[in-house]
Amino acid sequence: MGTWSAWAARLTxxxxxxxxxxxxxxxxxAANLIAEHGPQIIQTTTTQPLVATPIRRAPVQLQPAxxxxxxxxxRVLREDLTIxxxxxxxxxxxxxxxxxxxxxxxxxxxxxxRLHAASEALQKGIATDERSLRQRxxxxxxEGSELxxxxxxxxxxxxxYWTHFERLDSQMKAALDNNWKIFGRVIERQSSIMLSHxxxxxxxxxxxxxxxxxPDRDTLDGLAASQAQFAAALDRNSGNLERSQGAxxxxxxxxxxxxxxxxxxxxxxFEANAGPTLASFQAHVEEFxxxxxxxxxxxxxxxxxxxxxxxxxxxxxxxAMAPPAAPEPAPVVIxxxxxxxxxxxxxxxxxxxxxxxxxxxxxxxxxxxxxxxSIVRPIRTFMAVxxxxxxxxxQARFSRGGTRELDALSVxxxxxxxxxxxxxxxxxxxxxxxxxxxxxxTRQLQHLAEHDPLTGLPNRRQLLxxxxxxxxxxxDGHWQVGVFFLDLDNFKTINDSMGHAFGxxxxxxxxxxxxxxxxxxxxAARLGGDEFTIICHSxxxxxxxxxxxxxxxxxxxxxxxxxxxxxxxxxxxGVSVYPDHESSPDALLRAADAALFQAKNLGRSxxxxxxxELLENxxxxxxxxxxxxxxxxxxELELLFQPEVSLDSMEVRLVEALxxxxxxxxxxxxxxxxxxxxxxxxxxTTINEWVLRSAIEAAAHWxxxxxxxxxxxxxxxxxxxxxxxxxxxxxxxxxxxxxxxxCVEIELTETVxxxxxxxxxxxxxxxxxxxxxxxxxxxxxxxxxxxxxLLPLTRVKLDRSLIASLDSSSRSLAIARAIIGLxxxxxxxVTAEGIERSQQLALLVDYPALTLQGYxxxxxxxxxALPAALARIPQHLQCLLLETGTEPVRAAAQEPPAAAVGGxx
Numbered sequence: 048m049g050t051w052s053a054w055a056a057r058l059t060x061x062x063x064x065x066x067x068x069x070x071x072x073x074x075x076x077a078a079n080l081i082a083e084h085g086p087q088i089i090q091t092t093t094t095q096p097l098v099a100t101p102i103r104r105a106p107v108q109l110q111p112a113x114x115x116x117x118x119x120x121x122r123v124l125r126e127d128l129t130i131x132x133x134x135x136x137x138x139x140x141x142x143x144x145x146x147x148x149x150x151x152x153x154x155x156x157x158x159x160x161r162l163h164a165a166s167e168a169l170q171k172g173i174a175t176d177e178r179s180l181r182q183r184x185x186x187x188x189x190e191g192s193e194l195x196x197x198x199x200x201x202x203x204x205x206x207x208y209w210t211h212f213e214r215l216d217s218q219m220k221a222a223l224d225n226n227w228k229i230f231g232r233v234i235e236r237q238s239s240i241m242l243s244h245x246x247x248x249x250x251x252x253x254x255x256x257x258x259x260x261x262p263d264r265d266t267l268d269g270l271a272a273s274q275a276q277f278a279a280a281l282d283r284n285s286g287n288l289e290r291s292q293g294a295x296x297x298x299x300x301x302x303x304x305x306x307x308x309x310x311x312x313x314x315x316x317f318e319a320n321a322g323p324t325l326a327s328f329q330a331h332v333e334e335f336x337x338x339x340x341x342x343x344x345x346x347x348x349x350x351x352x353x354x355x356x357x358x359x360x361x362x363x364x365x366x367a368m369a370p371p372a373a374p375e376p377a378p379v380v381i382x383x384x385x386x387x388x389x390x391x392x393x394x395x396x397x398x399x400x401x402x403x404x405x406x407x408x409x410x411x412x413x414x415x416x417x418x419x420x421s422i423v424r425p426i427r428t429f430m431a432v433x434x435x436x437x438x439x440x441x442q443a444r445f446s447r448g449g450t451r452e453l454d455a456l457s458v459x460x461x462x463x464x465x466x467x468x469x470x471x472x473x474x475x476x477x478x479x480x481x482x483x484x485x486x487x488x489t490r491q492l493q494h495l496a497e498h499d500p501l502t503g504l505p506n507r508r509q510l511l512x513x514x515x516x517x518x519x520x521x522x523d524g525h526w527q528v529g530v531f532f533l534d535l536d537n538f539k540t541i542n543d544s545m546g547h548a549f550g551x552x553x554x555x556x557x558x559x560x561x562x563x564x565x566x567x568x569x570x571a572a573r574l575g576g577d578e579f580t581i582i583c584h585s586x587x588x589x590x591x592x593x594x595x596x597x598x599x600x601x602x603x604x605x606x607x608x609x610x611x612x613x614x615x616x617x618x619x620x621g622v623s624v625y626p627d628h629e630s631s632p633d634a635l636l637r638a639a640d641a642a643l644f645q646a647k648n649l650g651r652s653x654x655x656x657x658x659x660e661l662l663e664n665x666x667x668x669x670x671x672x673x674x675x676x677x678x679x680x681x682x683e684l685e686l687l688f689q690p691e692v693s694l695d696s697m698e699v700r701l702v703e704a705l706x707x708x709x710x711x712x713x714x715x716x717x718x719x720x721x722x723x724x725x726x727x728x729x730x731x732t733t734i735n736e737w738v739l740r741s742a743i744e745a746a747a748h749w750x751x752x753x754x755x756x757x758x759x760x761x762x763x764x765x766x767x768x769x770x771x772x773x774x775x776x777x778x779x780x781x782x783x784x785x786x787x788x789x790c791v792e793i794e795l796t797e798t799v800x801x802x803x804x805x806x807x808x809x810x811x812x813x814x815x816x817x818x819x820x821x822x823x824x825x826x827x828x829x830x831x832x833x834x835x836x837l838l839p840l841t842r843v844k845l846d847r848s849l850i851a852s853l854d855s856s857s858r859s860l861a862i863a864r865a866i867i868g869l870x871x872x873x874x875x876x877v878t879a880e881g882i883e884r885s886q887q888l889a890l891l892v893d894y895p896a897l898t899l900q901g902y903x904x905x906x907x908x909x910x911x912a913l914p915a916a917l918a919r920i921p922q923h924l925q926c927l928l929l930e931t932g933t934e935p936v937r938a939a940a941q942e943p944p945a946a947a948v949g950g951x952x
Contacts, residue, residue, distance in 0.1 A: 064414075064418070066410075066414055067410070067411045067414045067415070070407045070410045070411060071407060071411065073403075073407070074403050074404060074407040077399075077400070077403050126169055126339050126340060126342075126343035128165045128168070128169075129162070129165040129166055129168075129169045129339050130336050130339055130340070131165075132158070132161040132162040132164075132165040132166075133162055133165075133332060133335060133336055133339070134332075134336075135158050135161065135162075136155075136158040136159060136161075136162045136188075136191065136332075137191075137328075137329065137332045139154050139155050139158040140155065140158075140191040140194055140195060140328065141325070141329075142154075143155055143195050143198065144194050144195060144197070144198040144321075144325060145198075147195075147198045147199050147201075147202040155191075155195065159188060162184070162188075163184075166180060166181075166184055169339065169342075169343070180338070180339075180342070183335055183338065184335070186331070187328075187331055187332065187335055190324075190327070190328050190331060191328060193324070194324055194325060194328050197317065197320065197321055197324060198321070200317070201314065201317045201318075201321065204310060204313055204314055204317065205256055205257065205314065207310055208253075208256065208307060208310035208311065208314070209253075209256075211303050211306045211307040211310060212249065212250070212253060212307055214303050215246060215249075215300070215303050215304065215307065216246065216250070218296065218299065218300055218303070219239070219242060219243055219246050222239050222242075222288075222291075222292050222296070223239050223240070223243060238284035238287045238288060238291075239288075239291075241280055241284065242277065242280055242281060242284065242288075245273070245276055245277040245280050246277060248273045248276070248277075249270065249273045249274060249277060252266065252269050252270040252273050253270060256270070256314075264315070264318060264319075267311060267314060267315045267318060268315075270311055271308070271311050271312070271315070274304065274307060274308050274311060275308075277304060278301075278304050278308070281297075281300060281301065281304065285297055288300075421450050421453075422450070422453070425450075425453045425457075426453075428445065428446070429445055429453075429456070429457075429460070432444065432445045432460070433460075436464055436467070441464065441467060441468040441471055442468070443464060444461050444464060445457040445460045445461055496508060497509035497512075499558075499572075499573040501551055501554060501555065501573075502554055502555055502557075502558035502573050503558070504558050504561075504562075504571055504572050504573045504579070505570065505571075505572040505573075506572065506573065506574075507572070507574050507575070509572065510572040510574070510580055510582070511632050511633075513570065513572075513582065514528075514530070514582055514632045514635070515632055517582055517584065518625055518630070518631075518632065520584075521584065521625060521626075522626075526584060526585060526586045527584070527585045527586070527588060527589070527592065527624055527625060527626070527627070528582065528583070528584055528585075528624070528625040528635075529569075529581075529582070529583045529584075529585060529592035529595065529596075529622055529623075529624050529625075530580065530581075530582060530622065530623050530624075530625070530635040530636060530638075530639045531580065531581040531582075531583065531595070531596055531599065531620055531621070531622050531639065532578070532579075532580055532620070532621045532622070532623075532636070532639035532640050532642065532643040533561070533578065533579040533580070533581065533599065533618050533619070533620050533643070534577060534578050534579075534618065534619050534643055534647070535553075535557065535577040535616055535617075535618055536616070536617040536618060536619055536647075536651045536652055537651075538550070538553075538576075538577040538616075541553055541614075541616075549609065549610065552609050552610060553607065553609050553614065553616065554573075554577065556607045556608070556609055557577075557579070557603075557607070557616065557618075558571065558573065558579070560602060560603065560607065561579060561581060561599075563602075564598060564599055564602045565581055565583070568583045568584070568595060569581055569582045569583035569584060570582055580636070580639070581599070583595055589624055589627065589656070592622060592624055593622070593654065593656065596620045596622050596654040596656075597654055599618065599620050599654075600617075600618060600620055600652060600653060600654055603616055603617055603618045604617070604652075617651060617652035618652065619643055619646040619647050619651050619652060619653060619655075620643065620646060620653070620654045620655070621639045621640065621641065621642025621643030621644070621645065621646050621654075621655050621656075621657065622639055622642055622654065622655075622656055622657065623635045623636075623638035623639040623642060623657040624656075624657075628657050638657040638661075639657060641657060641661040641664075641665045642655045642656060642657040642658075642661060643655065644661070644665070645661050668724055671720070671721050671724045672724050672727075672728045672730075675708075675721055675724065675725055675728070675730050675734075676728075676730065678708055679730065679733055679734065679737070683708060683709050683710065683711070684706065684707070684708055684709070684734065684737060684738075685706075685707050685709050685909075686704050686705065686706060686707070686738065686741050686742060686745065686910070687704075687705045687707055687907035687908060687909060688702040688703065688704055688705070688745070688759070688907060688908055688909075688910060688913055689702060689703050689705055689900060689905060689906070689907040689908070690702050690900070690904065690905045690908075690913070690916065690917075690920055691703060691760075691878055691880075691898045691899065691900040692898065692899050692900070692904050692905075692920055692921070692924055693898055693899075694891070694892070694894065694895050694896075694897045694898065694899055695895040695896060697921040697924055697925060698921060699916075699917050699920055699921075700756075700758065700898065701758045701759070701760055701792065701898070702757075702758070702759055702760070702913065703759075703760040703762075703794070703900065704738065704741075704742040704745075704759055704760065704761050704762070705718075705907050706718045706734070706738055706762075707907075708721060726764075726766075731764060731766065732766065732767075735763070735764060735766075735767050736776075738761060738762070739761055739763075739776075739777070739780065740780060742759050742761045742791075743759070743761075743780045743781065743784055743786055743791065744784055745759065745910040746758070746759040746784075746786055746790050746791065747784035747785065747786040748910065749910075749913070749914065750786055750787075750790055751785070752914070753914040753917075754913075754914055754917060757790055758789070758790050758791070758792060758819075759790065759791060759792070760792040760793070760794050760819075760821060761791065761792070761793055761794065762793075762794045762795070762823065763793045763794065763795050764795075765795070765796075765798055765799045765806060768795070768799060768805075768806035768809050768810070769805065769806060771805075771809075773809060774809055774812050774813060774816075777791075777813070777816075777818070778816065787817075788816045788817040788818045789817050789818075789819070791818050791819070792818070792819035792820070792821055792841070792842065793813065793818060793819070793820055793821070794821045794822075794823040794844070795810075795820070795821075795822065795823065796822070796823050796824050797822060797824075797825070797834040797838075799838070807837060807838065807839075810838060810839050811839050814839045814841075819841040819842060820838065820839055820840050820841055820842070821840065821841065821842035821843070821844055821878070822834060822835075822838060822840050822842070822843050822844065823844045824844070824846045824847075825843045825844060825845055825846060825866065826845060826846045826848075826849045826862065826863075826866060835869075835870075835873065835875075840875055841875065841876060842875060842876040842877070842878060842898075843866070843870045843875050843876070843877050843878070844877075844878040844879075844880050844900075845863060845866060845867075845877065845878065845879045845880065846880075846881075847880050847881025847901075848881075849862060849863055850863070850879050850880065850881040850882060850887060850901075851881060851883075853886075853887045853890055853891075854884060854886035854887050854889075854890060860890060863879070863891075867894055867897065871896060876896070876898065877894075877896065877897055877898065878897070878898040878899075878900055879891055879897055879898070879899055879900065879901075880900040880901060881900070881901050882899055882900065882901030882902075882903045882904060883901050883902050883903050884903060885903065885927060885930060885931050886931075887901075887903070888903060888927055888928070888931060889931040889932075892928065892931070899924075903927065904920065904923070904924060904927075905920055905923070
């Protein structure tokens with residue numbers, strides 16, 4: 048038994064299942080053999096005499112039979128097949144006529160063939176006049192073909208109509224698009240819209256007009272009426288449409304309308320003929336079916352007459368009794384009887400099959416039981432060992448044995464367990480090493496998170512934390528905390544000239560000096576770039592904190608030693624004090640930053656103490672910047688135009704474009720309040736582009752309208768002139784609005800000289816294009832005379848500050864007269880801006896070549912109001928001159944001598 052168990056254990060699962068399958072196969076073969084050769088058929092043959100019964104036969108007298116004639120009944124009449132084929136043909140023609148687009152040519156052809164076949168078969172059966180039926184059938188098929196031809200022609204005509212209508216629709220859409228985009232006259236848009244409404248009515252009535260089936264007569268009449276209304280509207284508005292869309296468009300529209308009307312008229316004729324034709328076809332079909340039935344009935348009547356039996360020519364005599372015949376000998380009959388042997392052989396066969404089945408079932412049961420046990424028990428053991436391994440017992444192993452597959456699995460599992468144990472040991476060692484590295488890296492990251500990597504000073508994160516702690520201690524101890532914000536002066540120059548690596552060395556030296564100066568008073572931190580912050584405690588008040596700030600400024604008046612070089616770096620310092628100025632860390636830093644900005648504006652290398660006005664100014668600046676960004680997006684900027692009047696001719700020769708910011712509440716903000724903020728924020732570029740385009744657009748409107756001599760002056764910044772594309776954009780705008788270059792004058796300040804020779808070259812190129820160049824605010828800078836020599840000018844505008852004191856200061860009057868004389872000798876036009884009082888005007892009357900500008904002459908006007916003011920301003924100026932009691936010296940008069948101009952006080 049043990050040997051059997053060991054041998055069975057060595058068997059694989061596949062071998063065991065193979066054995067079971069072989070046993071079942073053997074049983075099946077044995078059962079088939081027994082079933083085939085078991086019962087035998089035994090045939091037994093016996094011979095026995097049969098007693099024959101005597102038969103009496105009567106004599107029969109034969110009469111001549113009638114001749115055999117083929118009966119007409121052999122011909123079968125199926126007129127129902129012909130009528131069915133006829134009805135199918137009728138339905139196919141009706142469907143084809145109702146829906147030409149659906150095709151159906153094959154269906155029509157098949158119906159025709161079936162109708163011909165059924166008709167031929169029927170004609171052979173009825174044996175009647177075939178020519179009549181064939182002619183009627185041919186006429187019927189011809190009429191169906193004509194009906195289909197009419198339907199196809201109508202479908203083509205509907206397609207042609209829709210082609211013409213779509214052409215009308217596309218022309219109307221193009222006309223509407225052109226009216227809205229190009230023309231501005233209301234009458235043109237109304238005529239196009241009227242035609243569009245009439246076309247919509249045609250479209251609605253045409254919706255029932257399809258290639259498959261036609262509408263009724265009322266629909267076609269309504270469509271014709273809509274077309275007539277459209278044609279009438281086209282005729283009524285032909286004048287306006289010809290001016291707006293062109294004569295070719297109008298002629299094409301008339302032609303297309305006529306074609307569409309002709310299509311509808313032809314469709315009306317088709318619809319009038321289609322109904323009667325279809326009704327006639329259906330009536331002929333019914334007539335043909337009735338003819339077929341009548342012919343079939345007649346044929347049946349004829350065949351019934353032919354099938355009646357003919358009259359008997361001879362009668363059969365009655366049978367007579369004959370004398371009995373002699374008895375015939377009895378025949379011998381051989382009878383075969385079949386018997387099946389079923390007794391003992393069948394029982395033995397059944398016993399044999401039952402024994403084999405029981406043996407095979409027992410064998411299969413034993414194999415299955417052994418297989419299950421050989422699999423289930425090791426699997427349970429395997430699951431237990433796996434649970435131990437998962438619980439952490441790395442020494443758990445699976446004992447070998449069982450089937451080959453499970454034995455191989457146990458070897459693989461034990462190998463895996465050994466590798467897991469080795470990996471666990473390596474993991475423990477690596478984990479210990481990793482924990483040491485993590486601790487080290489954590490300390491490094493903590494330091495990096497709280498310190499600046501370049502200088503080693505605390506960064507913003509640690510600064511805010513320590514500042515929060517300092518403020519809490521100061522609150523408890525009732526002392527003050529000073530927050531110093533430092534910035535290196537002109538540090539960008541050091542980076543640009545010496546390189547960023549050298550700049551990093553400078554920052555390290557600056558950090559070291561800050562630590563030395565601060566000492567025990569507080570701590571220093573770096574916020575980023577060249578910005579540093581120092582936090583100091585003080586019990587002596589603001590005076591001690593101010594002295595610390597002064598000490599910081601003085602400390603950097605000593606040179607720094609960077610890579611063997613002595614370098615002087617100055618710092619600007621702003622300070623805010625807790626709790627005098629602010630009480631939170633962010634607010635204190637913001638206040639110190641505002642103080643630092645004030646120190647830089649005051650000339651750098653100094654200390655500035657925070658005040659509320661600084662923060663309010665910063666807030667105002669921020670509010671203006673944000674408002675400007677929204678103003679550009681919302682279109683709140685607008686241009687006003689102030690006329691400049693020639694004193695000689697009393698006419699407006701030029702208008703200056705003045706920028707205004709219109710707030711949503713209707714108030715206007717002067718450019719002096721927001722242009723500086725726009726310069727710092729970078730919005731000045733967008734604003735300058737908008738001003739230049741808007742001014743040229745307004746000048747083009749005047750030039751092509753009521754003021755052909757229009758000229759507009761536009762202020763241009765040095766930043767615009769530094770752009771190499773400025774001249775090209777100006778030429779593009781002039782070409783876009785078809786405005787001559789003489790109509791534009793650009794105004795600039797003498798600060799343009801600080802931008803270098805590139806801007807002067809740009810100005811010379813503009814002068815070559817015949818664009819005038821004016822120098823604004825002349826007399827306020829230090830290089831005014833140099834600008835007269837270097838810049839290609841055509842006009843000089845006296846600064847309003849000089850004109851403001853003209854009637855109250857003899858020195859201002861003498862300077863103004865000297866500048867006017869100087870510019871006149873240089874052939875430069877002169878404009879006096881800012882004239883607001885009659886006394887100022889009276890002092891300038893002696894210079895007829897002078898151009899006047901100011902609120903006394905005219906307020907800044909909107910572009911729409913300027914043409915009306917051109918005629919009013921000369922009269923207004925004449926009245927002003929009469930009020931002052933002076934008259935302008937005309938161009939023909941002699942100008943005052945140069946000595947009088949320059950020396951008069």
